Amino acid sequence: MPTITYRDALNQALREEMQRDPNVFLMGEEVGLYQGAYKVSRGLLEEFGAKRIVDTPIAELGFAGIGVGAAMGGLRPVVEFMTWNFAVLALDQIVNSAAKMLYMSGGQISMPIVFRGPNGAALQLSSQHSQAWESWLSHIPGLKVVAPATPYDAKGLLKSAIRDNNPVIVLEGEMLYNNKGEVPEGEVLIPIGQAEVKREGSHVTIICHSKTVSVALKAADQLASQDISAEVLDLRTLRPLDDAAILGSVAKTNRVVVVEEGWPQCGIGAQVVDLIQREAFDQLDAPVLRVTQADVPMPYNKQLERLAKPSPEKVVAAARRVLYLD
C-alpha cells in the first residue's frame, strides 16, 4: 500500500470524487491558481479547469452562502476555508442556511455540501489563528462533523462526506498535512459515525480525535513503560458520536481520559462525559478526566503555547489519576 501524506490523501479524495461526479466542485480562497494555501488542491485546476476549481475573494460568508445556494441548485459543493478561524464569518450560512434547509423546507431541499479546512492550533500563530471549533459545530442539528487523524481516515472520510446528502464539516489540521501513512489507491470509504480503536488496551481508555490522537498514542507509549495498558479510541466523527464504541471501551477499561484541542467549557469531552455518566455509570471506577487546551486565548510565546496545549505528559498524568496511582 502506498505511503502518502495526509495532504495528498485529501487531494486524492477530491480528485477521485470530482472524477466520479461532475456536480462536485471545489471553491475557496487560493484553491486554484495558487494550488491551495496548504496545497491540498494541488493539480486540480489543471485537471478540472476553472469552472470546477473556483478561486474566491476573501469573503467567507459570501462564498459559503454561494456554496449553499449551489447545493440548493443541485450541485455538490466542497467549500474550503483557509482555516476554520476565518470560517467563523461564515457561521451564519453554515448554521442558519445549510444546517436548517432540509428541516425548514419540510424535507424538500437537501444540502449535499462539504465545508472543510484546517482546524485548531498550529505553531505560534497566536490567539486568532489557533482555535478548535468542533464543539461549536457539533452543537448544531442538521450538520455532520468529522475530524480525521490519519491519511487513511482523511481520504475515507472526505470521500464519504462528499457523497453524503447532508452538510458535512471536515476538520483537518495544519499540523497533520505532512503526516504520512498508508493509503490505498482508489476507493476508500469510511462511514461517517464510526470511531476506531487506534491502540488496544485494558486499564484506561484515552478518547481523542484529530491531532490529539498522536498525543494520546504518545501518552499510551509512556504509560506502557509504566505497565499501564491504555486503549486509544479515535472518535473520527464528532457528530454523530459513535456511542457504542465509546461505551464498549468504557466497559472494558472502566476508566477514561478525554483529550481535545478545544477549550474545556462545553467541549467535545464534556459531551463524551455526559454519555458515559448516563449510559455507563456503573462501569466507572473513577470520574472521567479531561485534558483540553488551557482556558485562555492561545498565547504567541512558544513556552506559553506549549503550556496551553494538551500534551502526552498531561494525558499520562490524567491516566494515572483515574487509575488512583497518583
Place this chain on the structure above:
Amino acid sequence: MATNVVMEALSPTMEEGRIVKWSKAVGDAVKTGETLAEVETDKAVMEIVARADGQLLKQIVAEGATVPVGATVAVIGAPGETVAAAVPAAPAKSSQPPAVSRQPSATPAPAAAPAPAPVSVAPADATRVVRASPLAKRLAKERGVDLKLVQGSGPGGRVVMRDLEGAGAAAVAVPRSAVPQPVDGVAYRDVPLTQIRKTIARRLAASLGPVPHFFLTTEVDMERAADARAALNQQLGDQGKISVNDILLKATALALIKHGACNAWWQEDHIRYWNEVHLGVAVAIEDGLITPVIRNTDRKSLLEISAESRELAGRARERRLKPEEYTGSTFSVSNLGMFEIDQFTGVINPPEAGILAVGTMAAKPVAVDGQVVVRRRLRLTMSCDHRVIDGATGAAFLKTLKQMLENPLAMLL
C-alpha cells in the same frame, strides 16, 4: 495530633453500641490495631480497635453506656495533648449527645470546636456516606460485599475496584473469613420474575404478610439413621461425636442440591437460585436467637459439620460471632428436639425461601408391613415462602430428605 475514636458500625444493621468494657485505661499507651473496648452490638460483642498510635487521652463514654454509631467514645493523642481541641461537636447524624461520662470533665468540649480533628480512618462508620466508585458499588452488590467494611484506597477513602479485587492493594479490609464472594453463574443464577410469579408473590403477600408462608410436615422413620449414627460414633471413639442434627444438616444440604428451587433468595424483582448451600443453624442464646452459618454444608463431612456447628453455637452463646458468620445463609434449620417438641413451624429468615423445623425424635408404635412395631420417629416441618416455592416443589424436597434419612445410603447417590 489527637484522633477521635468513634463508635464503629460493627454489624451491617448496627445503629448504636454499648461499651461493655474498656480494655485500655486513660493514660495507657495504644498502638494501631490494639483493642480499646468491647462493644455490644445488636448481634454480638465486638471489639473496637485503635486506629492511631499514642496514648489513650480520654474515655468519653462510660462502661455500660450506649451511644449511636459515629459518636466519639474516646480520644487518642500524644501524652499531654489537650483533649478539648480534639473533640469535635456531636457526630453529624446523631441528635443524641454521647452518654455522659462518669468522669468529671474539667474541660468540657466547647460547643464550637476551633478546628475539627482530621477524620480518623474509620471504615465501619455507618453514619458516613459510603464513598465508592459506581463500578465498586456494582461489584460489591454482585458479590455480597458490605462496602462499609471495605477501606477505600481512592481519594477521600473512596472504595475503588482494586479494593475489592485485593490485587496489590494494602488497604483491603474485606474480612478474611469465608464470606462467599459468589459470581453470578457459578455460585447462583438470577432468574427474572415471570408475570405469573409476580402475581403469585403480590397476592400471597397481601394475604399473609410480607413473607407468605405455607407449611409442610412429614414424619420420618429414623431407625436406620440412628443406627448409623451409633455405629459411626463407636468407630470414631475419641475423634468426635456425630449428632442426629449433624446428619439432618448434611441430608438437608444434599437434598437442597437436588432441589435447587428451595435453595433460593427472594430478591423482590428476581429470585436468586444458589448453586452453593450455606445452612443457617438456629441457636438459642440468652436473650434471643442467632443463626450462624455453616458454609458449603453439602461439601463438608459429618465430622466437619459436627465440629463447626458446635464451635459456632458456642461462640454464638457468648455473643462473639462476627457479622460474616451469621449472614449469607441460603436455607435454615431450626431444631427444638431437645425441648421435646413434637413439631413446630419456623419463621423464615428473609431473603431465604425456606426453613426446616425439626421436632424431637421419639419411639412410637407404627404399622410396618401390617404389624404394629415401635420405631424411632421424627417430624419435620418445612416453612416455605410461596413467592419462591410452590407446594409440590417443597413436597418433593421433603420427600428426598425423608428418603435420605430413612435410608442414609441414599445420601451417597
Place this chain on the structure above:
Amino acid sequence: MTTVTAQPAKGGGDTQAAQQRRMLRDMLLIRRFEEKAAEAYALGKIGGFCHLYIGQEAVGVGVSAALEPTDYVIASYREHGQALVRGISARAVMAELFGKSTGCSSGKGGSMHLFDAEKRFMGGHGIVGGHLPLATGLAFAIKYRGGDEVCVCFFGEAAVNIGAFHEALNMASVWKLPVIFLCENNRYGMGTAFERVAAVTDVVEHACSYDMAGEVVNGMDVLDVQAATQRAVQRARKGGHPTLLEVRTYRYMGHSMSDPLHGVYRTKDEVEEQKKKDPIARLFQRLRQDGAIDQAGYDALETEVQAEVLDAVKFADESPDPAPEELTTHVLAD
C-alpha cells in the same frame, strides 16, 4: 366549491390584456390573503412573526410576470405574496402559516420559511441579507449546468447595509451569474428609516460598485416592475449579467403583525398619502381606461379571490397538525 389556483402570470397563449387582468387578480388575491392572515393572526391561528405584503403587491406580481416557471425565486421573510404569485396554492401557504402538515413546508417552516422546490420557490429566509449569497449560489448552479434560467432574489433595503449583500453582488458580477437582486425599498427597516442608517440612500448606486446594471423602478406600478424585470431577465439569460433593481414601494402595515402601523417612525398622514398610490387601484384604472375590464369584471375578480382565500382558511383550519413523529424527521437526509 372549486379552487382557483394562481398561476405564474406569463403564459404562452395570453393576450396582453388577459395577462394584465391576471396580474390584477394576483394582486387582489395577495391583498385579500394578507388581510385574512392578519385576521387569523389576531385570532391566534397564526403564531410567531408574520410579515405582511400589503402595499407591495405590485412588486411580486410584476416580477413574476416577467419570469418563466423554471426560474428560481428566493426571498426574505416577507414572502407570502411572492409564494402565491409563483404558484404555491393559497391553501398550502395558509396551511403553512397555520403550522399544519398540509402547509408548503409541512408546518415546519411557518410564515418566514415558505418553500416549494418543484415551483423553484427556494424559500423565505429569516436572517436579513443571509439569502443573498444563496441567490448567487443558485445562479452559480444554473451557469455551472449551462442552464438558461435566472434567479430573482427579493430583499428589503435594510439588507443593503449588511456584508452579505456586498459579498453576494461582488461574486455574482465577477463570475457573471444570471441573478437579479431585487431590492424592495419600502423605506423602513422595521422602525428605522433608511436615510438614518445608510450613507448612500439610493440603493441603485451600489450597482456601480459591483459593475452591474442597475435601475430604479416605481414599485407602485406593476407594469413598470414587469418591464424592468424583463430587461434584467434578458441581460441575465443572454450573458449571465446580474442586475440590481431598486424597486420603490411602501408597506401599509407594520413591520410584522406585532409592530405598529405608524407612530414614532412614520406618521399616519404619510401612510394615508401613500395609499393614494395604491398599485391595485392604479392597474384597475388603467385596464378600465383600456376597456380591458369593467366594474362588474372587477367585482367578479373580487368574489373569486375572496372565495379562494376563504377556502384556504377553511382548508388550513381543518388540516391536521404534523404528527409528533415529524419532530425528528428531515433533520438529516438519507
